[in-house]
Amino acid sequence: MDFGLSQDQEMLCDAISRTLADTCPLDHVRECAEGSVPFSDNVRSALGEIGIWGMMVPEQHDGLGMTMLDAAVVAEQLGYAVAPVPFIGAHVLAPLALAQGGSEELKAHWLPRIAKGEAQIAVAIAETVEIRDRAGVDFDGAKLDGTALFALDFLEADAFLVADTAGRMHFVAGDAAGLEKVALKTIDRTRSVGELRFSGVAGEALADDGGATVRRLRDAGRVLLAADSLGAGQAMIEKAVDYAGQREQFGRVIGSFQAVKHMCAEMAARHEPCRSLVWYAAHAFDATPDEASLVACHAKSHTGEVHRFVARTSTEVHGGMGFTDLLGLHFWFKRIGFDRQVLGGPEAVRAEAAALQGWTQVA
Amino acid sequence: MDLDYGPQYDVFREEVRQFLQTHGHRAPDGQGRAARPSPEAVEWQKLLILHGYTARTIPKEYGGYGAEPDILKSRIIAEEFSRAGIPAGLANQGISMLVPTLLELGTEAQKRQWIEPTLNGEIVWCQGYSEPGAGSDLAALKTSARVENGDFVINGQKIWTSTAKQADMIFCLVRTEPDAPKHGGISYLIFSMDTPGIEVRPLKTMTGHAEFNETFFTDLRVPLDQIVGQRGQGWYVANATLGHERGMLGDPDALENRLQALVRLMQKERIGQGCAMDNAVLRDRLVALQAEVAAMKFNGMRILSNSLRGDAGGMAKLVVKLQSCELAHQISALAIDAMGEMGILYHGSEREREDGAWQWNYMFQLGLIIGGGTAQIQKNIIAERGLEMPREPKFATPPAAEQATAVASGQNKGAA
Numbered sequence: 001m002d003f004g005l006s007q008d009q010e011m012l013c014d015a016i017s018r019t020l021a022d023t024c025p026l027d028h029v030r031e032c033a034e035g036s037v038p039f040s041d042n043v044r045s046a047l048g049e050i051g052i053w054g055m056m057v058p059e060q061h062d063g064l065g066m067t068m069l070d071a072a073v074v075a076e077q078l079g080y081a082v083a084p085v086p087f088i089g090a091h092v093l094a095p096l097a098l099a100q101g102g103s104e105e106l107k108a109h110w111l112p113r114i115a116k117g118e119a120q121i122a123v124a125i126a127e128t129v130e131i132r133d134r135a136g137v138d139f140d141g142a143k144l145d146g147t148a149l150f151a152l153d154f155l156e157a158d159a160f161l162v163a164d165t166a167g168r169m170h171f172v173a174g175d176a177a178g179l180e181k182v183a184l185k186t187i188d189r190t191r192s193v194g195e196l197r198f199s200g201v202a203g204e205a206l207a208d209d210g211g212a213t214v215r216r217l218r219d220a221g222r223v224l225l226a227a228d229s230l231g232a233g234q235a236m237i238e239k240a241v242d243y244a245g246q247r248e249q250f251g252r253v254i255g256s257f258q259a260v261k262h263m264c265a266e267m268a269a270r271h272e273p274c275r276s277l278v279w280y281a282a283h284a285f286d287a288t289p290d291e292a293s294l295v296a297c298h299a300k301s302h303t304g305e306v307h308r309f310v311a312r313t314s315t316e317v318h319g320g321m322g323f324t325d326l327l328g329l330h331f332w333f334k335r336i337g338f339d340r341q342v343l344g345g346p347e348a349v350r351a352e353a354a355a356l357q358g359w360t361q362v363a
Numbered sequence: 364m365d366l367d368y369g370p371q372y373d374v375f376r377e378e379v380r381q382f383l384q385t386h387g388h389r390a391p392d393g394q395g396r397a398a399r400p401s402p403e404a405v406e407w408q409k410l411l412i413l414h415g416y417t418a419r420t421i422p423k424e425y426g427g428y429g430a431e432p433d434i435l436k437s438r439i440i441a442e443e444f445s446r447a448g449i450p451a452g453l454a455n456q457g458i459s460m461l462v463p464t465l466l467e468l469g470t471e472a473q474k475r476q477w478i479e480p481t482l483n484g485e486i487v488w489c490q491g492y493s494e495p496g497a498g499s500d501l502a503a504l505k506t507s508a509r510v511e512n513g514d515f516v517i518n519g520q521k522i523w524t525s526t527a528k529q530a531d532m533i534f535c536l537v538r539t540e541p542d543a544p545k546h547g548g549i550s551y552l553i554f555s556m557d558t559p560g561i562e563v564r565p566l567k568t569m570t571g572h573a574e575f576n577e578t579f580f581t582d583l584r585v586p587l588d589q590i591v592g593q594r595g596q597g598w599y600v601a602n603a604t605l606g607h608e609r610g611m612l613g614d615p616d617a618l619e620n621r622l623q624a625l626v627r628l629m630q631k632e633r634i635g636q637g638c639a640m641d642n643a644v645l646r647d648r649l650v651a652l653q654a655e656v657a658a659m660k661f662n663g664m665r666i667l668s669n670s671l672r673g674d675a676g677g678m679a680k681l682v683v684k685l686q687s688c689e690l691a692h693q694i695s696a697l698a699i700d701a702m703g704e705m706g707i708l709y710h711g712s713e714r715e716r717e718d719g720a721w722q723w724n725y726m727f728q729l730g731l732i733i734g735g736g737t738a739q740i741q742k743n744i745i746a747e748r749g750l751e752m753p754r755e756p757k758f759a760t761p762p763a764a765e766q767a768t769a770v771a772s773g774q775n776k777g778a779a
Contacts, residue, residue: 001372001435002365003661003668069364241750256753258743264750265742269682276661276679277654283364298654305651350650351643359626359640359649 004279005073012050013073019046020081026328032084033189033331037155040084044117047085054115057095061111068220072227072282079231079339082331084190086120088224089152093217094121097161097169101206101213106171110159124151124162124196125221128214129344129352137198139164139205144172144198150342152221154194155183162196162203167211172196172203188338190331219292221343222300223281229339230271230278232332233307236314237267239329243318254317263313270306277302297353304340304349311336366664368435375436379443382414390449399529400453400484408453408484416440417452418482421462426479434670445616455526457481457488461534461553468592468600477532477553489556491521491535491578492601499740501536502546502598506580508537510587515539515552517560517583523734527563527576530556540595549597554585570726571710618656618687621694621724625649628716629701639701648697655690659683681749685741688732695725 005013023046032040047053056071057063071092078087095114098107098121113119126149127136137146148162160172160179172179180197206213241264244255254260281299284292311333315322322329344352354360368376391404400408411417412428419437421427430436444451452458462481465474480486497504506519517537527533533556540548556563560583565573592600629639629649639645662683666676698721699706708715709722732738746752 001368001668001671003664004364006364237750241752245753252756253753256756258739258755261746261752262739262742264752265685265745268678268745268750269685269742272678272682273655273658273662273686276665277658279364280657280661280664283366287364287366295657297650298657301651302654302658346651347647350647350654353650353653354646359646361637361641 003276005069009070009073012070013077015050016047016052016074016077017080019050020077020083022046024081024083026331029082029084029190029331030328038084038190038192039086039156043083043085048117052087053091053117054095056092057111057115058099061099061107061115063095063111063115067282068223068285069279069282071220071224072278075224075227076231076234076278079228079233079335080235082190082232082235082335086153086192088221088228089123089154090114090120090157092224093123093125093152093221094161096220097123097206097213097217098171100216101169101209102171103204103206106204119159120153120157121159121161122151122154122157122194123217123221124148124160125214125217126150126343127165128163128167128211128218130348136165137162137170137196139166139168139170142202143178144170144201144203146198148196148198150184150193151196152191152193152342154181155192160196161206162198163214163217167214168208169206169213169217170203171206172198172201176201176203178202186338187334190335191338193342215293218343219285219296222296222349223278223285225339225342226274226278226281226296226299226303229303229307229336230274232335232339233267233271233274233303233310236307236310236329236332236336237264237271239332240264240267240314240317243321247319260317263317267310267313271310274299274303274306294353294356297349297356300344301346301349301353304346307336308340368439372435372439376439376443379416379440380447382416383443383447383449386410387447387449397529398455398526399487404450404453405484407450408482411452412482416444418458421466421478421482425466425474426482434667438667441616445620453484455484455487456490457486457532460490461488464534464551464591464600464603467603473553473591486532487526487530488532488534489524489527489530489576489578491524491533493523494520495522499737502549504536504538504549506535506537507541508539508550508552508585510539514584514586515550515589517552517580517585519580521578521580522566522575524563524576524578525574527556527578528565532556533578534591536597536601539597543595546598547595549601550594551591551597551600552585553589553591554583558583558585560584568726568730570723570730572723574727574730618659618690618694621691622653622656625652625694625698625701628698628721632701632705632716634703639703642701645697645701648700652690652694652697655686656694659687659690678745678749681745684736685738685745688728689738692725692728692732695721695728699725 023043028040032038051064052074054063055066055074059065075087078085091114095111098110110119110121114121132149135147135149137144137148144164151160158174162170162172164170178199178201182195184193184195186193244260244264245253247254278299281295284295315329315333318327318329321327389407389410391401391407408417415428415430418427419430420432423429441451458481462478465478481488492501494504494506506517506521508515508517532553534551534553536549537552538548539550560581562579564577566575566577567573568575629645632639634642662679666679669676702716705714705716709719747754
């Protein structure tokens with residue numbers, strides 16, 4: 001019995017944390033976020049040396065074939081450092097989708113390139129959670145028509161994996177005829193999402209498995225958004241505690257006032273159990289697939305709620321400085337905001353969790 | 364991450380299941396486990412001790428089972444009893460707080476005299492810690508014990524003494540050294556509740572029931588040897604047990620059971636042609652609570668795993684009392700909301716649901732948020748010990764203002 005990270009996972013965590021501390025200081029994040037494409041070449045190549053980009057690629061395709069808990073450890077550290085690199089879409093969901101439903105040719109061509117960090121495939125499954133602005137992509141057996149919103153790791157993508165309205169995944173080359181790509185600007189400038197408009201686009205359909213692949217992608221994406229949020233939340237709590245221990249008003253450090261102390265305690269008290277929830281949800285993804293969707297929903301919705309509280313409370317502890325651009329605290333605030341909404345806000349995700357348990361009357 | 368307990372534990376789990384199948388019918392019903400255990404409950408308790416399913420690590424010579432500590436076996440016992448819906452060993456204040464204290468700090472004679480009958484449920488204890496003027500600032504307690512002709516002579520008042528009516532004995536904090544600094548003037552005494560000079564008055568709470576008492580001491584005489592630890596060391600003696608109480612209040616299985624009860628209520632409670640579960644807002648709140656219960660359950664597994672490694676538990680453990688008590692309260696709050704207007708029924712009314720248990724829980728759990736170290740004291744502990752934030756500065760204050768400052772800073776752990 002061992003509920004927690006293995007020694008290897010602790011080492012992975014340390015390696016990433018050290019690499020990000022060296023290569024991804026706030027000034028660099030700011031520089032990337034203010035550019036036209038947020039992704040940092042420096043951070044990408046440094047993390048590539050640890051083998052991050054192929055961690056979810058199967059070993060027979062030159063990857064490391066690691067677990068979702070390993071990926072969660074990475075996502076948490078990326079969130080902690082607000083790292084401007086593609087990960088959840090391009091390096092987890094894309095290899096998962098290809099490995100599960102891709103043709104041998106697709107796998108042989110793309111998976112080794114993903115593992116080396118030479119290829120980036122963006123993944124668009126937002127409409128399988130909720131349809132907004134009448135988006136959705138129809139597949140008539142040959143061509144794709146319609147719109148997919150919020151493709152993850154969008155800018156500079158070489159290709160796309162997109163879900164159709166029946167829940168089947170399709171591979172689409174970046175330069176496919178009839179494909180229009182529109183970047184969407186979000187609060188979080190350390191990430192990249194975009195819109196795909198299809199007019200009679202020829203793609204390659206992945207295996208028709210009745211939506212099973214899409215469900216796995218949704219679960220994985222939710223667990224990793226929760227893990228990212230966990231890391232960003234941890235950073236915001238540490239920053240609040242540090243600031244409160246230095247800032248003086250009325251002749252004493254503000255951290256000695258109970259009003260401030262209790263804000264920090266409330267953040268920690270709500271945040272700490274999230275860690276176990278995220279770990280368990282990541283573990284369940286591989287170990288107990290039957291409950292994986294439900295615990296992924298719990299992890300996503302609960303961290304969404306807790307870290308919204310952490311984000312605003314940490315900002316308040318920083319007082320006026322927290323509100324400025326100068327301090328840069330807002331990068332974490334916005335990262336948490338992104339993690340909360342993407343692949344379903346808490347209400348949408350909880351509705352899904354209720355349905356999974358048969359608590360919703362089927363209309 | 365490895366959630367298997369391993370093969371030797373599977374064997375142990377099977378043994379526990381066998382025991383429950385064979386002997387489960389002898390377990391007392393809920394009433395038998397009231398403050399004063401019934402004769403059947405005492406027999407059941409003795410049977411559990413004999414098999415090592417309670418008092419497991421207490422040495423045999425003091426009436427326990429005498430096993431080496433094994434956290435996983437204890438966990439398996441709790442899981443299997445909970446799953447079978449069969450009452451596990453008694454968990455009253457004597458067993459969870461006095462017995463560990465005596466084991467650690469009692470004399471050999473005290474251990475031999477008190478531990479075994481306490482474990483068996485034959486001697487019931489109550490706790491005399493809090494006073495009207497000493498709650499969160501427990502060390503400000505004023506109940507005095509002066510020495511006179513070979514006895515302590517005790518005068519004062521305790522409050523929140525649950526089970527004082529049924530108790531045979533009390534473990535009690537009193538001030539024996541009035542001139543010493545406040546933490547250094549306290550002693551930990553144990554004495555009979557039949558001692559002349561004790562008056563117990565029921566303390567009716569907002570629930571309408573008297574779950575607690577006020578206990579008054581007037582010129583009560585207690586022999587000098589009925590002290591645990593040294594004179595003036597009572598604060599440290601008592602602190603050895605406060606951790607046990609905090610652990611007792613945060614039981615993740617209890618939260619899961621409450622949540623399951625809420626799910627059943629929402630499926631059963633009719634609204635028009637449907638049920639409460641059909642209401643999207645109520646359902647959303649239910650799933651939010653379910654996620655939180657899951658987080659606390661996995662947090663408990665993490666604490667368990669940490670303690671197997673010999674880690675103290677850290678932040679994961681510090682947050683349990685605050686989070687669990689609040690969550691339990693929120694579960695009851697949703698139950699009342701799911702009942703709508705039916706939610707106000709109480710006092711044995713017509714149409715009352717489940718004997719008013721949800722309303723009682725809702726109110727009583729607010730008491731648990733306040734008791735055993737208030738939520739505010741818990742936050743101080745989380746901030747100061749967990750996050751290493753600065754303590755409240757000490758001001759040079761005149762004696763009259765000193766108490767007010769101490770209450771505001773809440774640096775001391777409180778006990779109800």
